[in-house]
Amino acid sequence: MTTRRPLRDLYLELNERFWGGRLPRPLRVNEWLDIAIVDLPRFVTVRRVAIREGMRGPGPHHATGRFIHSRTAWPARIVVLSWRLIGTEQERRTLIHEMVHAELWFAGVREKDHGPRFVAALESLAAYGEEWVLEAVERYRVGKEDAR
Numbered sequence: 053m054t055t056r057r058p059l060r061d062l063y064l065e066l067n068e069r070f071w072g073g074r075l076p077r078p079l080r081v082n083e084w085l086d087i088a089i090v091d092l093p094r095f096v097t098v099r100r101v102a103i104r105e106g107m108r109g110p111g112p113h114h115a116t117g118r119f120i121h122s123r124t125a126w127p128a129r130i131v132v133l134s135w136r137l138i139g140t141e142q143e144r145r146t147l148i149h150e151m152v153h154a155e156l157w158f159a160g161v162r163e164k165d166h167g168p169r170f171v172a173a174l175e176s177l178a179a180y181g182e183e184w185v186l187e188a189v190e191r192y193r194v195g196k197e198d199a200r
């Protein structure tokens with residue numbers, strides 16, 4: 053399955069498909085040590101975790117993943133529970149969800165959790181065949197955000 057590749061490879065693929073490559077480049081492990089200070093804001097690390105490491109605390113988060121923005125941690129981070137725990141499709145959907153948080157953060161949108169801008173951005177992915185987003189969007193709109 054494609055989701056058993058490194059998660060950053062899936063991130064690269066999704067970034068091309070849905071965002072035209074506009075989301076930050078995902079750094080390789082330890083690569084950030086070599087990045088010049090001037091480049092700091094525009095990077096993210098992307099990795100799988102086997103426990104809910106880093107998924108508590110304030111800010112946009114999801115029980116199966118979390119985007120940690122670059123004011124809290126540098127580089128910004130996306131962590132997603134491994135497909136071994138949640139399955140390949142849920143892993144992929146969680147990554148997409150967290151990438152929408154990254155999109156908004158790096159576009160300068162400062163919105164708490166799943167507000168109108170988040171919902172609109174997620175919903176726009178339905179046009180790419182990601183129809184599962186419609187169900188998620190509905191939950192956020194009626195305020196029944198669950199812990200998926």
Ligand SMILES: [Zn+2]
Pocket residue numbers: 112113114149153165166
């Ligand atoms: Zn979220």
